[in-house]
Amino acid sequence: MTEEQDHQSNQNQEKDTVDPKAKDNIEEAKEQPADNPLNEESPEKITTPSDQQSSTKKERSTDTKSEPSPTEQSQTEKSKSDKPKSEHTKRPRKKHTKKDQPPEKKEPSPNQPILDHYVKIINKNLSKDAIDDAFVNRSSKELPTIVATPKYYFSIAKLLRDHEELQFHFLSDIHGIDYESHMEIYAYLYSMSRNQSVALKVKLDRENPAISSLAPLWKGASWPENEAYDLLGISFENHPDLKRILLGEDWEGYPLRKDYEPYDVEV
Amino acid sequence: MEWVSGLLASEPSSSNFFTYIFISLPLLSVVLGFVTYAILAERKVLGYIQLRYGPNRTGGKFGLLQTVADVLKLLIKEDTRPKQADRPLFWLAPIIAFVPSFMVLSAIPFTESVVFANFGVGLLYFIAVSGLTTIGILTAGWASNNKYALMGGMRSAAQMISYEIPLLMSLVGVVLFSGSMNLIEIVEQQQYVPYILVQPIGFIIFVIAATAELNRIPFDLPEAESELIAGYHVEYSGFRFAFFMLAEYVYLFAMSALITVLFLGGWQPIPGLGFIPDFVWFAIKFSIVVYMFMWIRATWPRLRADQLMEFGWKILLPAAMANIFLSAIVKELFF
Amino acid sequence: MIRTEEMLLNVGPQHPSTHGVFRLVVKVDGEIIKEATPVIGYLHRGTEKLAEDLQYTQIIPYTDRMDYLSAMTNNYVICHAVETLMDLEVPERAEYLRIIAMELGRIASHLVWYGTYLMDIGTTSPFLYAFREREMIINLLNELCGARLTFNYMRIGGVKWDAPEGWIDKVREFIPYMREQLDGYHEFVTGNEIFLNRVKGVGQYTQEEAIQYSLSGANLRCTGIAYDLRKAEPYSIYHRFEFDIPVGETGDAWARYQCRMAEMAESLKILEQAVEQFPEDGKIMGKVPRIIKPPKGEVYVRIESPRGEIGCYIASEGKKTPYRLKFRRPSFYNLQILPKLLEGENMANLIAILGGVDIVLGEVDG
Numbered sequence A: 001m002t003e004e005q006d007h008q009s010n011q012n013q014e015k016d017t018v019d020p021k022a023k024d025n026i027e028e029a030k031e032q033p034a035d036n037p038l039n040e041e042s043p044e045k046i047t048t049p050s051d052q053q054s055s056t057k058k059e060r061s062t063d064t065k066s067e068p069s070p071t072e073q074s075q076t077e078k079s080k081s082d083k084p085k086s087e088h089t090k091r092p093r094k095k096h097t098k099k100d101q102p103p104e105k106k107e108p109s110p111n112q113p114i115l116d117h118y119v120k121i122i123n124k125n126l127s128k129d130a131i132d133d134a135f136v137n138r139s140s141k142e143l144p145t146i147v148a149t150p151k152y153y154f155s156i157a158k159l160l161r162d163h164e165e166l167q168f169h170f171l172s173d174i175h176g177i178d179y180e181s182h183m184e185i186y187a188y189l190y191s192m193s194r195n196q197s198v199a200l201k202v203k204l205d206r207e208n209p210a211i212s213s214l215a216p217l218w219k220g221a222s223w224p225e226n227e228a229y230d231l232l233g234i235s236f237e238n239h240p241d242l243k244r245i246l247l248g249e250d251w252e253g254y255p256l257r258k259d260y261e262p263y264d265v266e267v
Numbered sequence B: 001m002e003w004v005s006g007l008l009a010s011e012p013s014s015s016n017f018f019t020y021i022f023i024s025l026p027l028l029s030v031v032l033g034f035v036t037y038a039i040l041a042e043r044k045v046l047g048y049i050q051l052r053y054g055p056n057r058t059g060g061k062f063g064l065l066q067t068v069a070d071v072l073k074l075l076i077k078e079d080t081r082p083k084q085a086d087r088p089l090f091w092l093a094p095i096i097a098f099v100p101s102f103m104v105l106s107a108i109p110f111t112e113s114v115v116f117a118n119f120g121v122g123l124l125y126f127i128a129v130s131g132l133t134t135i136g137i138l139t140a141g142w143a144s145n146n147k148y149a150l151m152g153g154m155r156s157a158a159q160m161i162s163y164e165i166p167l168l169m170s171l172v173g174v175v176l177f178s179g180s181m182n183l184i185e186i187v188e189q190q191q192y193v194p195y196i197l198v199q200p201i202g203f204i205i206f207v208i209a210a211t212a213e214l215n216r217i218p219f220d221l222p223e224a225e226s227e228l229i230a231g232y233h234v235e236y237s238g239f240r241f242a243f244f245m246l247a248e249y250v251y252l253f254a255m256s257a258l259i260t261v262l263f264l265g266g267w268q269p270i271p272g273l274g275f276i277p278d279f280v281w282f283a284i285k286f287s288i289v290v291y292m293f294m295w296i297r298a299t300w301p302r303l304r305a306d307q308l309m310e311f312g313w314k315i316l317l318p319a320a321m322a323n324i325f326l327s328a329i330v331k332e333l334f335f
Numbered sequence C: 001m002i003r004t005e006e007m008l009l010n011v012g013p014q015h016p017s018t019h020g021v022f023r024l025v026v027k028v029d030g031e032i033i034k035e036a037t038p039v040i041g042y043l044h045r046g047t048e049k050l051a052e053d054l055q056y057t058q059i060i061p062y063t064d065r066m067d068y069l070s071a072m073t074n075n076y077v078i079c080h081a082v083e084t085l086m087d088l089e090v091p092e093r094a095e096y097l098r099i100i101a102m103e104l105g106r107i108a109s110h111l112v113w114y115g116t117y118l119m120d121i122g123t124t125s126p127f128l129y130a131f132r133e134r135e136m137i138i139n140l141l142n143e144l145c146g147a148r149l150t151f152n153y154m155r156i157g158g159v160k161w162d163a164p165e166g167w168i169d170k171v172r173e174f175i176p177y178m179r180e181q182l183d184g185y186h187e188f189v190t191g192n193e194i195f196l197n198r199v200k201g202v203g204q205y206t207q208e209e210a211i212q213y214s215l216s217g218a219n220l221r222c223t224g225i226a227y228d229l230r231k232a233e234p235y236s237i238y239h240r241f242e243f244d245i246p247v248g249e250t251g252d253a254w255a256r257y258q259c260r261m262a263e264m265a266e267s268l269k270i271l272e273q274a275v276e277q278f279p280e281d282g283k284i285m286g287k288v289p290r291i292i293k294p295p296k297g298e299v300y301v302r303i304e305s306p307r308g309e310i311g312c313y314i315a316s317e318g319k320k321t322p323y324r325l326k327f328r329r330p331s332f333y334n335l336q337i338l339p340k341l342l343e344g345e346n347m348a349n350l351i352a353i354l355g356g357v358d359i360v361l362g363e364v365d366g
Helices: A003-031 A042-046 A049-066 A073-080 A091-105 A112-125 A150-162 A219-232 B002-009 B014-049 B066-076 B087-107 B122-130 B133-143 B147-178 B183-189 B200-213 B238-263 B278-299 B305-334 C047-051 C056-064 C071-086 C092-121 C125-145 C167-190 C193-199 C207-212 C253-277 C330-342 C347-357 C361-365
Strands: A131-137 A143-148 A170-179 A182-191 A196-204 A210-212 A235-237 C007-011 C023-029 C032-039 C297-305 C308-316 C324-328
Touching: A112 A131, A112 A143, A112 A150, A131 A196, A131 C297, A143 A150, A150 A182, A150 A196, A150 A210, A170 A219, A170 C297, A170 C308, A170 C324, A182 A219, A182 C297, A182 C308, A196 A210, A219 A235, A219 C330, B014 B066, B014 B087, B014 B238, B014 B278, B066 B238, B087 B122, B087 B133, B087 B238, B122 B147, B122 B183, B122 B238, B133 B147, B133 B238, B147 B183, B147 B200, B147 B238, B147 B305, B147 C007, B183 B238, B200 B238, B200 B278, B200 B305, B238 B278, C023 C330, C023 C347, C032 C330, C032 C347, C047 C056, C047 C324, C056 C071, C071 C092, C071 C297, C071 C308, C092 C125, C092 C167, C092 C193, C092 C253, C092 C347, C125 C167, C167 C253, C193 C253, C193 C347, C207 C330, C253 C347, C308 C330, C330 C347, C330 C361
Parallel strands: A143 A196, A210 A235
Antiparallel strands: A131 A143, A170 A182, A182 A196, C007 C023, C023 C032, C297 C308, C308 C324
């Protein structure tokens, strides 16, 4: 099947699934007034062996949703219904699986103690309010994620790099994201000595996104930050050489912002 | 050849003038023919070494007319000149580079009888005149008003100065043994033993320095394709470019001929095989030298400018000097 | 006293040794570089922006065009990211096909590097030798997926095509042949005095600097850090294979050359094992929903591409298209160290250093 056909059938498929989804939503709303696992304990007993397998598969993905997600949490419930459905006939069973998952949510991530440890160190060395939020991103290979407050973003990064129990010397990636309500910086740090990773995030004001640069800590952050400046318009303070690295200084607008108007509308 | 000598001694006249031209025309055509096929041969040899065919369309299976077609193309190409170029120098540079390459040919004896000018100091003449080409290259680099070309020109000048000295010094040994600077006499001295056996160090130094003089890999810094794009001739097109190209290959011809004459015994046959005509001997030895140059080109990387200088002044020059002393001692003791 | 002046030289965007449209504004004093400023973006196509309007499967061909010399690893990283996010299982046979394709691609990519690097340094023949072998790899991959450069082979949850009959045997035959050729390369180039002089001590940096600049791949390993994501964070089924991480010691162009050459040999080792273990039959596509809609969430995965650590970040809102897609492009990161390396070097070293970093401009510009 060619690419195009694929998509066409995808679209058709989608139309078919619109209604059931809505139903799901209603049902779920009834069944799960809150993310209270106690409510859902009972359906687990209904699980057939075949279901169990698929449920383990889905385990991680649902768990993420229970975690404070990067975007507005209000959408979390809705997105549950968007879970991929392969065949119509199996839909009823799927519903059961969905209910089976919550109990597994209680199982904490293996990385939870690690994250707690990080948080403890940061709180001890910096301030109680240095961290906005901290959670294990279960859909991203159990990645400990720390959301810093803008004020402490730089010092947390510095601490993560220099503290002898953390040693995140390697900056793997840093980039910005435009959630229409706010901007976000996502930095992925890796410790070679400990073979551990951590994601450091910070939420920025969308109207005037500015944050201190990590380039003084990692020279390798210089260009990626330039890229974020270029494509998203996030300005970095104390950056040694902030410039529009890819598009050039005369480019109007920031293409990766969601409200960007392409220069040529036809394209 | 007495006739030529008589001609040289005679009063200048218009008939003499035309006689000269008619005598030199065959040489010119031989050289141009060589250049045509040397380029083809180089491409074929490179192709062979690099697992490809080389030219194989124009002029039959072996691309025999490829170079002819290339030259024709260059002739009819537009002659571009950068706006800011130094016009007279830009125009003059290819000629300065090209003319000496043909002038040196007159001194080279191809066989005992085929020699155009039998100088007493043929060797000196060759080296002196060939050095002039550098000026052409430097001029081209300067006149192009291009930074890459300028760098190429500068590199070329530095390189020529550094390698001209060991080139000359390596020849002193040959002159010591032969007792002459006349190329024909030098060849005649090698009737039994070619000088490559008597002067192995001198031979190696000369080949290295000659490669540098020819601007060929590993010493092709003035035109280093990957660094300076094309170096001094980056702004030249059409026939002016062809002049540089031609000069390069004529020098290849001349240098290979000189090496044949100085170290491989020129037209002298290997003892016992004297029935093969002398020009065949010359051609065989000459081809081996040319092939060696092509082989080197296909296999070696390029030196860096500072390494080139270091090599020239710190290794080649002392070695050449030591060779002179060694030759003098050997000559004094055994000959 | 002669008055001297610094000269501003534009290396590129049309220069034979920048391997693409890359511009380097160099301030030179004679041939000594005082300052070098890389200018990039000539090949920026806005892959990340385009991806926001594309379904996940549709993004895969765009990844081919980033690092066009090793499209397989790019294919893999996006598929791997989506699979991680959706927690999909990939059938074993598909994993083996992916590994074989990726390792073949790695060798092909290193071969191009080997050839072009030697060409930068001034010898043309190795380029053609390397391309002979690369041609064979490309023919193999062509048989597998019908494309020679932009493969578009992998799909979320598996691969598009199964190996044609006898293909695995062809790969098996290729391995000893390639080993022999690798020995030939070493014989031809590795011991050459001129080559050694050109690369030894050129573009040298320390371990700390390499980490500071977020270098990855052979550019990092040449300083002696044995960091390879195939070992550090085994993805796919790399944990099943035995191979070493080649490391250099000196952190110069010579160490990088040795690393990359050794990596080819290691890839051959992996290929050999993968071909031996290749499952007789099995599915090549896992259970994948027809519409790929990853749940809401974000994911960042990284894998080892021939040029270093390639990462893929997806922020999903639970729709058919990603909310934000970001590639950590190794060439982009690796290139940052260039101005530092070039300072005080001469023009010839510029080429040797730039070539040694091994960049693909499609990837630098995204």
